[in-house]
Amino acid sequence: xxxxxxxxxxxxxxxxxxxxxxxxxxxxxxxxxxxxxxxxxxxxxxxxxxxxxxxxxxxxxxxxxxxxxxxxxxxxxxxxxxxxxxxxxxxxxxxxxxxxxxxxxxxxxxxxxxxxxxxxxxxxxxxxxxxxxxxxxxxxxxxxxxxxxxxxxxxxxxxxxxxxxxxxxxxxxxxxxxxxxxxxxxxxxxxxxxxxxxxxxxxxxxxxxxxxxxxxxxxxxxxxxxxxxxxxxxxxxxxxxxxxxxxxxxxxxxxxxxxxxxxxxxxxxxxxxxxxxxxxxxxxxxxxxxxxxxxxxxxxxxxxxxxxxxxxxxxxx
Amino acid sequence: xxxxxxxxxxxxxxxxxxxxxxxxxxxxxxxxxxxxxxxxxxxxxxxxxxxxxxxxxxxxxxxxxxxxxxxxxxxxxxxxxxxxxxxxxxxxxxxxxxxxxxxxxxxxxxxxxxxxxxxxxxxxxxxxxxxxxxxxxxxxxxxxxxxxxxxxxxxxxxxxxxxxxxxxxxxxxxxxxxxxxxxxxxxxxxxxxxxxxxxxxxxxxxxxxxxxxxxxxxxxxxxxxxxxxxxxxxxxxxxxxxxxxxxxxxxxxxxxxxxxxxxxxxxxxxxxxxxxxxxxxxxxxxxxxxxxxxxxxxxxx
Numbered sequence: 001x002x003x004x005x006x007x008x009x010x011x012x013x014x015x016x017x018x019x020x021x022x023x024x025x026x027x028x029x030x031x032x033x034x035x036x037x038x039x040x041x042x043x044x045x046x047x048x049x050x051x052x053x054x055x056x057x058x059x060x061x062x063x064x065x066x067x068x069x070x071x072x073x074x075x076x077x078x079x080x081x082x083x084x085x086x087x088x089x090x091x092x093x094x095x096x097x098x099x100x101x102x103x104x105x106x107x108x109x110x111x112x113x114x115x116x117x118x119x120x121x122x123x124x125x126x127x128x129x130x131x132x133x134x135x136x137x138x139x140x141x142x143x144x145x146x147x148x149x150x151x152x153x154x155x156x157x158x159x160x161x162x163x164x165x166x167x168x169x170x171x172x173x174x175x176x177x178x179x180x181x182x183x184x185x186x187x188x189x190x191x192x193x194x195x196x197x198x199x200x201x202x203x204x205x206x207x208x209x210x211x212x213x214x215x216x217x218x219x220x221x222x223x224x225x226x227x228x229x230x231x232x233x234x235x236x237x238x239x240x241x242x243x244x245x246x247x248x249x250x251x252x253x254x255x256x257x258x259x260x261x262x263x264x265x266x267x268x269x270x271x272x273x274x275x276x277x278x279x280x281x282x283x284x285x286x287x288x289x290x291x292x293x294x295x296x297x298x299x300x301x302x303x304x305x306x307x308x309x310x311x312x313x314x315x316x317x
Numbered sequence: 318x319x320x321x322x323x324x325x326x327x328x329x330x331x332x333x334x335x336x337x338x339x340x341x342x343x344x345x346x347x348x349x350x351x352x353x354x355x356x357x358x359x360x361x362x363x364x365x366x367x368x369x370x371x372x373x374x375x376x377x378x379x380x381x382x383x384x385x386x387x388x389x390x391x392x393x394x395x396x397x398x399x400x401x402x403x404x405x406x407x408x409x410x411x412x413x414x415x416x417x418x419x420x421x422x423x424x425x426x427x428x429x430x431x432x433x434x435x436x437x438x439x440x441x442x443x444x445x446x447x448x449x450x451x452x453x454x455x456x457x458x459x460x461x462x463x464x465x466x467x468x469x470x471x472x473x474x475x476x477x478x479x480x481x482x483x484x485x486x487x488x489x490x491x492x493x494x495x496x497x498x499x500x501x502x503x504x505x506x507x508x509x510x511x512x513x514x515x516x517x518x519x520x521x522x523x524x525x526x527x528x529x530x531x532x533x534x535x536x537x538x539x540x541x542x543x544x545x546x547x548x549x550x551x552x553x554x555x556x557x558x559x560x561x562x563x564x565x566x567x568x569x570x571x572x573x574x575x576x577x578x579x580x581x582x583x584x585x586x587x588x589x590x591x592x593x594x595x596x597x598x599x600x601x602x603x604x605x606x607x608x609x610x611x612x613x614x615x616x617x618x
Contacts, residue, residue, distance in 0.1 A: 157581050255554075256558070286470045289463060
């Protein structure tokens with residue numbers, strides 16, 4: 001039990017090291033030098049050399065990385081050469097918006113997809129199941145950059161139910177906050193609903209055909225009790241794993257909707273830093289997101305082993 | 318957004334669910350899919366033919382205004398069939414030329430990534446041990462970047478161009494194919510005919526290329542449409558953020574981005590490219606599901 005867990009954590013630590021190495025090395029990919037990217041085309045060679053020296057970019061790559069790592073573990077990701085703002089402060093300021101969007105989208109997708117999958121799995125092949133399947137394959141093909149503008153057009157502009165853009169912080173009232181977050185969260189939730197529904201439906205149909213479900217029904221338990229207490233539980237594990245994997249797409253989705261709805265989140269910070277050629281900020285944000293993503297997936301993997309007794313026994317892989 | 322790995326995982330997940338393949342329960346939705354599959358292939362063929370013959374069609378170039386800006390779709394000249402954009406350029410022409418970018422990007426990056434990923438996955442699955450750990454570590458590292466974030470990071474330091482885009486998108490899908498190819502190779506290299514070939518004195522090269530690869534290829538190829546759909550979405554997302562193909566060359570995501578500011582007055586600027594992307598991604602997903610059911614036997618066995 002302890003050995004595979006330690007191995008999983010060790011492996012993730014190795015991945016984190018490689019990821020951060022890749023992010024630091026990313027800067028050396030820039031044609032010319034990073035300083036010339038930041039300073040633009042009409043920079044003098046002297047100012048380029050000065051900025052390179054200030055950022056430590058004239059050092060060999062391995063020493064750059066060690067420097068970066070030593071500062072990063074203390075929470076210092078450098079500061080933007082354009083605005084002077086510290087990268088970690090900028091991330092801390094923007095993170096709550098992105099987190100709220102991602103969590104809302106995930107919760108929304110889970111609730112809707114569980115309901116749809118239960119209806120689907122009760123009678124596979126019924127008109128209800130077919131209708132839900134059709135909707136689900138449509139949702140699967142609607143990326144956030146299509147869903148966003150369409151939701152804005154119909155629900156915000158035509159019906160006026162939601163603000164067209166902008167963000168109300170939770171301090172200005174929970175209602176206003178939710179209203180400003182609901183449309184963007186829905187735009188990224190659609191694909192996830194479809195993806196969760198597909199998995200859960202297949203899983204549930206399989207589970208409902210097993211002997212223990214038949215036994216529970218034969219003992220006189222009601223259909224709904226068996227469905228929610230017996231069948232959904234084993235299926236929820238694969239759902240958690242899929243949610244962890246899909247988190248990457250969800251993060252990408254937040255970048256899209258934050259730019260579309262002008263929400264002050266991490267994605268918008270990333271997009272505006274790219275436009276402004278603020279490479280140090282981009283580096284910090286990308287490293288932060290990647291490490292967070294690895295961390296969440298490691299936790300998902302470990303929790304899965306801890307919760308599911310079947311895996312606990314077979315956890316030698 | 319794009320998650321090819323999500324698509325892959327759906328495959329594994331349904332693999333784990335027992336006894337669903339032969340039950341009458343699953344047979345019915347499959348028959349309802351058969352209506353959409355020919356329609357999907359028809360749409361894909363139409364898009365491919367239009368994109369290939371873009372230069373031959375009676376359309377004005379995508380960069381030249383053909384009328385007043387923001388005209389609604391109308392009959393008459395073929396240029397105005399889908400209306401005009403903010404600068405009076407033909408939307409039909411821009412959509413057709415945008416299809417070229419999307420298809421080229423989807424196909425080339427898809428194939429490149431498939432070749433590289435399959436090669437690595439074959440080696441990892443066949444040789445195991447250190448090769449396997451090394452390849453898996455590289456694949457895990459690449460998967461540690463959320464897809465769009467990886468593309469954005471690359472676009473921050475590189476000059477945006479079709480070539481940069483292709484490199485980024487290829488990197489995006491290599492790890493998924495590594496995982497798929499590795500899993501399939503593990504299954505096949507344990508089979509008796511591989512042992513027989515080895516006992517007859519066949520080298521690693523021969524076993525990999527002549528015994529294992531032909532068996533691994535069909536299920537991998539069946540994933541290509543789904544991968545292409547994901548790549549088209551990725552390219553669209555990037556262009557939507559203004560970091561894909563640089564203007565004036567049109568791309569589908571760019572068309573939506575151009576139209577979104579005037580969506581109140583002229584919604585067709587957004588609707589037309591949205592519908593085209595949706596239909597293409599939908600058709601590719603349908604085709605992919607269809608092919609996977611036919612060729613990926615691990616799904617149904």
